[in-house]
Structures are given as structure tokens and as C-alpha cells.
Amino acid sequence: MPHLEVRDVVKRYGTLTVLSGVSFAAEKGEFVVMVGPSGCGKSTLLRSIAGLEEISSGSVSIAGHDITAAEPSDRGVAMVFQNYALYPHMTVAQNMGFALKVARRPKAEIEAAVTRAAEILRITDHLGKYPKALSGGQKQRVAIGRAITRAPEVFLFDEPLSNLDAALRSQMRIELSRLHRELGATMLYVTHDQTEAMTMADRIIVMNGGNIEQIGSPLDLYNKPATRFVAGFIGSPRMNFIASRVMRLSGRSVGFSLGEGRPPLDLEFAPGETLPILGDAVTLGIRPEALGDDGEVHIADAEVTVVEALGRETLVYSDARTLRTTDSESLDGYFAQLVPSQSDKRLGQQIELKANRSAFVVFAADGATLHDASPIHHK
Amino acid sequence: MPFPPTSKPAGRRPAMKAGAVSATAMMAPALILVGVFILIPAIVAVIGSFFDFSMTSANWTYVGGANYRRAVTDPLFWLAISNNVFIVVGSVISQVGGGAILAAILDRGIRRGGVFYRTIIFMPVVISSIAVAFVWMLILDPNVGPLNAVVKALGLPTPKLGWLGDPSISLWMLLLIAAWQNVGFQMMLILAGLQAIPKEHYEAASLDGARGLKAFWYITLPGIRNVLVLATLITVIGGFKVFDLVFVTTGGGPANATQVLGTYTYTQAFSFGNMGYANAMAVVLLVTAALLGWLQVRLSRRG
Structure with a gap:
């Protein structure tokens, strides 16, 4: 059974159809990257899976549970935003432990989860700092750390590296790949950068105009593009x-x-x-x-x-x-x-x-x- | 570092000197105005509070702290202060609280017409207090005012001495007028604060399990904390300094029911000719406002 399954998802804003019946599935531990030009619907699809957008029809299930109508926090997903979306009035540790605090987990458990995530991301030295004292790359690590502490079934990334400079971006690409191996987690990653897609993905989903053009491994897409658009x-x-x-x-x-x-x-x-x-x-x-x-x-x-x-x-x-x-x-x-x-x-x-x-x-x-x-x- | 650090300050010194000169020249008009109309009168007031004199006195008599001792034992001074405190507390609740509720409604409660309502609610802010006072005197007039007409039409009793003439109601009416005039300003401040919170923070919070009241507590409130502190302090200072509205509508009456520090100081100075005593009360007001202003700067720096 696939770990994440999206079936016939349609999203309409009034008369505008942003997603016209999108289906795909991801296996447990798979790193799936969605690419496409601006406005192709990739971010909308990601946000629909996160529960931040209500879909017009279709269904989404994670780990065998239909979560189409579930609240964002009950879906077993964690999301990393393009502009980090760190809470400015909380320290790094508080940011990372926020979800567990809201869920009223015991203090010791929160601390353990935060410490472990900080070690994985090598940001232990910054735990007491506020977001404004961090660089762009550090902020992005904290945002990823916030996702890790929640131990979600599926990680969602919405163009997480596009605010970083080129050198940092290629370094973070490597780190994200390492993180994916270490956590063995299912990850769904949206980007418009085909280098990110080619270098990190197990499989790439190419989207265009609210439809999936092709799904396949990076080299499959390169060697055997299904359409001229993909090529x-x-x-x-x-x-x-x-x-x-x-x-x-x-x-x-x-x-x-x-x-x-x-x-x-x-x-x-x-x-x-x-x-x-x-x-x-x-x-x-x-x-x-x-x-x-x-x-x-x-x-x-x-x-x-x-x-x-x-x-x-x-x-x-x-x-x-x-x-x-x-x-x-x-x-x-x-x-x-x-x-x-x-x-x-x-x-x-x-x-x-x-x-x-x-x-x-x-x-x-x-x-x-x-x-x-x-x-x-x-x- | 490409350059030795020692060369930097030495190289910049002449430029800074020129900068300081032109900066002083640029600020001079403002400094002169502040000096002539605020600083010098304030210093004169502090000095005058230790003397006994009237508007036309040729000689000032030094009386030491007698004016301050008089204030401490003057029941009207304490009544004025307690009225000020009443207005301060009432204004914080009605203006900051009301402004926050209006801002929240405009921010997410209504789908359309936001700009229209925002403009309407903000409009009284740009009207002079004197004009506002006269408009409300008309509205509250016991003979021709529309408020009486409406209340009567509803079959409810109206105050026999008039809305502003009844000592048990008049201070509440002043609170209402002040709220009507100022709530739009606080609403704008808080609305700007609310809209400065990125949408992604709420989205991240909803994924973290904080929705509704929890999102308000963990995201909204910390996000507008500085704005709320600022709005509260502006209102508190305004509540202590209130003068024109009270002076025009009730003149501190009836029977001192709406007497505030501003009007009582004015009465002592220009009706009774006790300039020294008035100066002493003005200094009390000045010190209160300055303390609150200092608090405002301090709190806003911390955030």
C-alpha cells in the first residue's frame, strides 16, 4: 500500500481550475519532487495535502488513513515553508518544540525531541537564540527541525531553498539528501528549480497547467520525456x-x-x-x-x-x-x-x-x- | 578583513564632523520650536510652581513647596486626579479594547467593504476635538438633541438634568465622546499590527495544532504585543492630558463631576489667578506624562 496517496484531486477557485484531477502515490521513505513552472498547481497540491487548502473533489490518504477532511495538525504531515515561517517571539528551541507543547506533551519529551532534532541539523548552539539572530541557512534548518520534532508520516517542503544564495542552496541540497537517508522519511518537495529536482528526487512529478505531465526517476524524465513540455x-x-x-x-x-x-x-x-x-x-x-x-x-x-x-x-x-x-x-x-x-x-x-x-x-x-x-x- | 581596522575611524572623522554640523543645522528649526514652545515654558512652569503670583503680578513671592502641599490637601485636586484615572481606565478599555475588536473584525471578520468601514471609523480622528465636542453637545442636548428623541421613542427614561448635566452620567458621556473620536486611531494601529503578521505563521501554527483561540494566544497576541503597548500608553497619556473636550462640553462641571487635572489647572490659573498653584499642578501632570513616555520608549525598545 502506498504511504501517501493522492486520488483525482481537483481544486477550483470560482471558475478557475488550478488542479484538474491529479493522482499519484508515494511509497514509504520515498523522496518525491514536484516541479513545474509558476502557476502549474504544484504548490496548491502540496498545500492541499497539508490541509491548508480545501480541495474541490478527490481524496488524500496517508498511511492508509483518509485525511481529506482532517485538520492540518491531524494529518501526520509537517511542512517547511519557503520563507521559513518561524515564530519571531519564540527561541529556536521553542519554535521546534511548539507543536509538542500545543499537544501538551511532557516537558522532558519535548526537550528530548528538540535536542535530537538540533543534533541532526547541527544547530545545538543556536537553541537559545531568536530567529532574527539567525542567518537564512540557519533559519531554514530551524524550520526543518520544527518539522522533525513532530516525527510526521510525510514531510512537505514548499520551495524551501529558493530564498538562499546559490552556494548555500547546493550545500543544503546535499544536507537534505543526507537528512532523507537518515530519517528514512517520506518527503514531498516542491520546487521550480530542476537542479534540485534532478539531484534529490527518487522520483520527479512534472506538472503543467494543473495536470501531471509525467512521473518518473530523474534520468527517465531526461532520457524518455513523455511530452515536449517535459523535454x-x-x-x-x-x-x-x-x-x-x-x-x-x-x-x-x-x-x-x-x-x-x-x-x-x-x-x-x-x-x-x-x-x-x-x-x-x-x-x-x-x-x-x-x-x-x-x-x-x-x-x-x-x-x-x-x-x-x-x-x-x-x-x-x-x-x-x-x-x-x-x-x-x-x-x-x-x-x-x-x-x-x-x-x-x-x-x-x-x-x-x-x-x-x-x-x-x-x-x-x-x-x-x-x-x-x-x-x-x-x- | 581587507583593510587594517585602525585606518577606518581616522579616515571617517572629518566626514563625521561635517555631518554633525549639517545635522545640527537641519534640526535647528525643530529644536528652536520645541525650545520656545515646550522646553522654556516647562522650565518656567517648574520655577513658577515654587512661587505665589497672579497673571498681572509684578513680584513673585517665593513660597517653597507650599503649592505642592496645598495640592496634597486640596480635595478638588484629588477629585480631578481620580476623574483622570477614571478616564484613563475607561479609555483603555473602550479605545484600545474597542479598537482591537474593530481591527479584528476588519482584518478577517468581513468579506467586503473593509476600506469603507475603516474610513468611516477613522474619520473622527481627523476632526478637531473642539468640533467633536460641539457636535456631541448638540447630540446630547436635552431639548433638541437626537439622543433624547431616540431614547424617548424607545420608551426609556432620559436624565432630567440632561446627559451632560447629570453628575452621575456626565463623566461617562465624556468617555463615550472620547472613544468615538479616538477608537479609529487605535483600530488603525492594531489593524496594521495584525496585518503585519505573515499568513504563513498562522499556517505553520495550524500544522502545529494551534488554531482558533490557541492561534490567537500564541501567534496573534505576541505579534501585536508592541502595538498594544504603544496604543495603551498613547491612550493613558491622552487620558491624563485631556482638556479641550472637557473644557468645551462641561467646563469641569456639573459640580466638579468632570473636573480633570487639565481643567482644574486652567480654572486655578485663569479664573482664580493662582498661577503658582496652577503651575504646581501642571508640573505634576508633566512628570506623570514624562514618566509614562519614558515607559513607552523603554517597552517599545525591549520588543
């Missing part, structure tokens, strides 16, 4: 998208246009994959790291417009005027290329964009994935 959302820089059309069909071999006067790109569809229809508008996708100077397919000639030298790797952006992208979030005809080393590419340089056949993903007009790429392995 574009997971991975940075994002996947390059090329507007194309089905030019020929023979058996499981499909030819796609690569611009006027260019030979079509022939891809072999696997037996399980749905074949498109001749003349269909489709989108070809290719990851930035799959683009290079050599490869079986010559995609386009392009001019280098931006070079971002990151030291270990280089991002090369180039303009291929002969091709159209179908992605509203990237400029028409701009390609992102990830070179896994330093590069001598220069602004204005003419380059050839090439890739292997196996690197192409094909999406139907409605966004569903028709054909997967093979992951690239460096030996």
Missing part, C-alpha cells in the same frame, strides 16, 4: 526544438524535413513507437550536448552568436536562419550547444551543426513524444 523543462540549457514535417514514410523509416532544399532526415522508429502520418507537422528535439562538429546528420549551417565559457564546459549559441524552432521560449533559429570542454569557437564564426541520428527525439503536434533518443554515454 523542454528538464535539462539545462533546454532541448533544442526544430519545426519539421513528415516528408516520407516507408515501413518504420520516417523522413523529416530539415529546411527547404535539404535532404530529409531519416529516422528508424522502434516497433512500439507510434508512426506519424505523411504531411504531419512535428517537432524534432535534440539535446545541447548531442550537437557537435561531427555526426551523421548535417542539421544546418549556423553563425555563432554567444559563447559562454564556464571553464569545464562551454555553451555555444548559434543562429541557423534556415531552420525554425517551435519553442516559444527560445528565439527562432537559435541553437544551444554544450561542449564538454573549453572551446575555441568565436563570435561570428560559421559552424556546421551536426548530430547522430540516434540523438533525435520526435514530438507530435499535440506535444506527445513519438520517438525517443538514445542517451549519450561518455566512457
